[in-house]
Amino acid sequence: MNNFYGTIPPEIGNLTNLICLDLHTNQISGTIPSQIGSLVKLQILHILGNHLNGPIPEEIGYLRYLTKLSSCWNFLNGSIPPPLGNLNNLSYLLLYDNQLSGPIPSELGNLKNLNYLELSNNQFTGSIPSSFGNLRNLQSLFLGNNNLIEEIPSSICNLTSLTLLHLFRNNLKGNILQCLGNISGLWCVTMSHNNLSGELPSSICNLTSLQVLDLGRNNLMGAIPQCFGNMSSHLEVLDMQHSNLSSTLPTTFSIGSALGSFNLHGNKLEGKIPRVENCQLLEVLDLGDNLLNDTFPMWLGTLPELRVLSLRLNKFHGPIRTSGSEYMFLELQILDLSRNDFSKNLPMSLFRHMKAMRTIDQISKEPSHLGIHIIMILLQFHPRGWSLNLTASQEVIIILVRTVSIGYEARPAPLVISHPRAKLAKKLSCKYPYKPSIMGDLIALRALNLSHNELQGHIPPSVRNLPSVESLDLSSNHLEGKIPFS
Structure with missing residues (x-):
């Protein structure tokens, strides 16, 4: 050069x-x-x-x-x-x-x-x-x-x-070709962001060299062929998010599965989560925004590489039961259980062994995941009464929460708290476990969003003591009085 x-x-x-x-x-x-x-x-x-x-x-x-x-x-x-x-x-x-x-x-x-x-x-x-x-x-x-x-x-x-074969982000229409299954050497196929329709051809399962299959954001229909589970012996990335798929998930996955990323977000899938213990290399599992009806799959915690788990916007129900094992969710960094029907309290033991949420990049002094400086736990539960108490916790966790009462004392972890449209009421000095009067102690708080609620009263003076805050949104409430200033 x-x-x-x-x-x-x-x-x-x-x-x-x-x-x-x-x-x-x-x-x-x-x-x-x-x-x-x-x-x-x-x-x-x-x-x-x-x-x-x-x-x-x-x-x-x-x-x-x-x-x-x-x-x-x-x-x-x-x-x-x-x-x-x-x-x-x-x-x-x-x-x-x-x-x-x-x-x-x-x-x-x-x-x-x-x-x-x-x-x-x-x-x-x-x-x-x-x-x-x-x-x-x-x-x-x-x-x-x-x-x-x-x-x-x-x-x-x-x-x-x-x-x-890369055809992504066009306006292609029609069915996915059945004859693609005859191109035996294909190892990467991307057709996402098109207007493709029809059912997934089972002939794709003949592609024994296929490692990446991205068909997300199309207008497909019907079920995922059961043989897709057998493809996991060589398939590393399977992305069919927002593709209008229905029915149930494949029930079995190959022993020695190579699957690392499995994204079916935003479909119409029903039934239970299949047992994916064979997917020991799985890092990303996104089944959010479907119609899955199951209890919390604690057994997913045994997957040694799992870093991202999203089950949001489904019909998960019942209590979240944890295991006494010290080897559960050891690599998990992003967890999204929002908008389900879980009951009872969220057990602290669920987070106790999530060691990956404690990692700080020694150069940037910030937590990181896959090169992105963000670690989140998203918890938007059924508004029947939830509490998550992490008072005096020394762990490095960024928490983004909707419709859940949360107590957290940041020392010195970067922290995000968000409750937009969470039906919060009463005054800002109300009964929630993180009392606004001690908000000034959240020295690493970067963003606070309590917009679109029914909050009343004055903005507590303690908000003046948030040295790291970058975004404060209290809009669309019923607050009154002066804005505190230093």
């Missing part, structure tokens, strides 16, 4: 014996000169990672020996010139992260030696050319984050060498 700047001079076309032109990751601006088409012996053209703009000159289509063309990470605009389909020796065509638009030319289907076609993060419109089915050597097809419409052409299933 150098630090070249300025433009590519048209005189570069005089270098007619040039075989490789690599200008990647510089500060070069301006347009690609059409004279580059005079480099008739050129095999490699790398101009990625610059500030180039304007169209791709169609003269590049004259470079019949070209094998690699990468101009990604620029500001190129206009359409892909159809003459690029004449580059019979091309194996890499990388144009992602530009501002290219218009339909993808069907002539690209002539590039029968192409291994990698990456056009993501542009503004392409129209449909996926059916001619892509001719690209029998294609291993990677990236068309994500464009404006493509219509159905996925069935000719895609001719791409028997394909390993990566």
